[in-house]
Amino acid sequence: MLSKFDILDESISIFFRVEVGVKPVNHRYAWVLVWLGLGLQVSPSAWGQDAMDRLKPDWLRNMREARERFQRDRQPTSIDDKYREVRANLHVHSELSHDSRGKIDDIVAAAKRAGTEVLMFTEHPSKEKDFYLDGHQGMRDGVLLIPGAEMKGMLVYPTLSLRQYESSEPIDLARLVRSRGGHAFLSHLEERMDWEIPGLSGVEIYNTHADFKKQKRMVESMKNPLWLVKLAEQVKEYPQEVFSALQSYPSDYLARWDVLCQSAPHTGVAANDAHQNVGVRIRLENADSVAVEDPLGEVLLHLPRLLAATAIKIPKDAKVDDVLFSLQLDPYEYSLRHAGTHLLVEDLTRDAVWDALEQGRAFVAFDWLADAKGFRSQLVDRSKGETYPLGSQVAWRKELSWAAEAPLECQWRLIRNGVCIAEKSNFKFEEPLIEPGVYRIEAWLMVGEEKLPWVISNPIYVRGGDDGR
Ligand SMILES: [Zn+2]
Known part of the structure; x- marks a missing residue:
């Protein structure tokens, strides 16, 4: 020896x-x-429930069966809001980034398998390529590609080359991108203190990479090739379940987002941080x-x-x-399916996507668990029969109700200014509002005893009342 x-x-x-x-x-x-x-x-025991506990055969098999059951039990939803629903992935790297070898044709094929129609790239800027001018854009095999970058802790989708602005401060970069009609979302809220940048389009409310970092035991184990060799059997049988075992409820992100939304509308989006490099x-x-x-x-x-x-x-x-x-461990198909941002658009064009992101007509969904297409939520004025989609800003009156509907029976949580004010379980949800505030809704799914977050909607901003909000 x-x-x-x-x-x-x-x-x-x-x-x-x-x-x-x-x-x-x-x-x-x-x-x-x-x-x-x-x-x-492969998985040491008795450390409490985390991804390592979930990587056991029982959990993986239960999840696979639950996913199949959810697929069978789906029912059509009835809220018709005239919008077309498309699924987008907003934080995607390709071979234009130093830490990915992803070829565009493979990424598009993976996106289609994952049910994604819009890929918004966030390349790491490099000297060789201009992420905007050389970036992936336009329609490709039915998938809309939009170029962008991960810069200064933001996801930026500009309408011009940012080559000469790469050393700008985050606040100036955000202002420039936004003043030219582009979008900028704050990334990695958990790592930064400067999260109150004025004029942003919004923030990531979920980030796969942040979830990954929370899984300390798994991160440690992944440094061990022998552990990875042992894990290969589970990955072969349950590739999506193994990938998505790291999912948790992003409570720290949501707490900050709820605060931000009370000062100004911020569209919440999901970030996959898909690289295919693990x-x-x-x-x-x-x-x-x-x-x-x-x-x-x-x-x-x-x-x-x-x-x-x-x-x-x-x-x-x-x-x-x-x-x-x-x-x-992270083929594009599985990282793209894991979480997505569903947009309610008028058309599958960049301008229509831009508009939905600007208006907050969007919800985040963990589609790996169950396809969230068909989820709808809106505000209803019961006296006039008028409806207001997600992202709307509505003047307070006492006839307002929050309505929601999902293709599966789920547990609803209506949240006002960051506090849960109503919980119900059914396919549909309706709750009269009794005061102004920033409202959003969450839908959770039960798998056995485990309650898993499924959909997180964008807010509707109900203004008025004594405090002027
Ligand atoms: Zn990234």
Whole structure:
């Protein structure tokens, strides 16, 4: 054993980095011990319910059955608001970003499988390409592509090249983009203090990457290729359930958003942060050793072939450069389906998408659990029979009711100024309003004993009353 360690210490450069924002960690000896079989457990127990607990076969199977049941139980909804509903993904990277190799045709094909009709790209700006001028745009195979960037902690969708403004302060950049008719959404609310930037289109109210970072045990485990090798069986059988096991209710985001909306309308959107860059690949690099690489092709460590063979099958006739094992945890299809922003548009054009985002005619949905298409919510004036879609600003009067409807029986939570004021369970929801405020609704689904957030609507702003709001 000791001599094995010595050889490894000399020959292995162990510097594993998960390309998803985790700080680089040096794992020299720990790694070798794990590889030698002292850490074979896929999911340690008794740490409380988190993604690691969910990655067990029981949870994955239950979720798969629930998803199939939700698909069977769907009923058509009846609220007709004249809008067309399209599903959008607003935080997507392609090969124009340094940390993705995603080809546009593959991303569009994945979007179609996930039920997405609008892809709004958020590339990391680079010297080689102008994300706006060279970015993906226009219709492609029925999917509308809109170029944008992740800049200064915002998702920006400009109407001009921002090449010469890349060093601007966030507040100036937001002002420029907005004054030229573009959109800017604040990203990663959990990381920043300067979240009150005037004039923004809105904010992310869910971010997959933020959820991922919360899963500390899973993040730790992912630094271990052996754990990933073990996880491969579950990923093969339950790819969507494994990906979506990280979902949680974004209470910190929502609390800040509720405060922001009381000062000015902010459209809430979901951020997928889709890169397709999380996973591991093991390649034979010469007769005696293998290279462990990330999906971008960066070598994370080298291992003796004999040692690697304790965990993966290496055929006798394997040739140099053969990929012996490969696991992709975040294929576009699954990250795009996980969460989406549904827009109520007049047409499938950029201008129509722009208008829905400006007006807040949108809701966020965790469609991985159940397709939220058909969900509708609006304000109704009972005396006049008038209706107001999500995002509306309406003068207070006592005849107003909040109405909602979903294709599945769900648990409704009506929220006013950040506080839940009514809870009901049914396909439909109706509640008379008794005072002005910023109202929004949530729909949750039950899977056994577990209650999972499904839809989070944008607000309707009911103005008036004594405080002038
Ligand atoms: Zn991103």
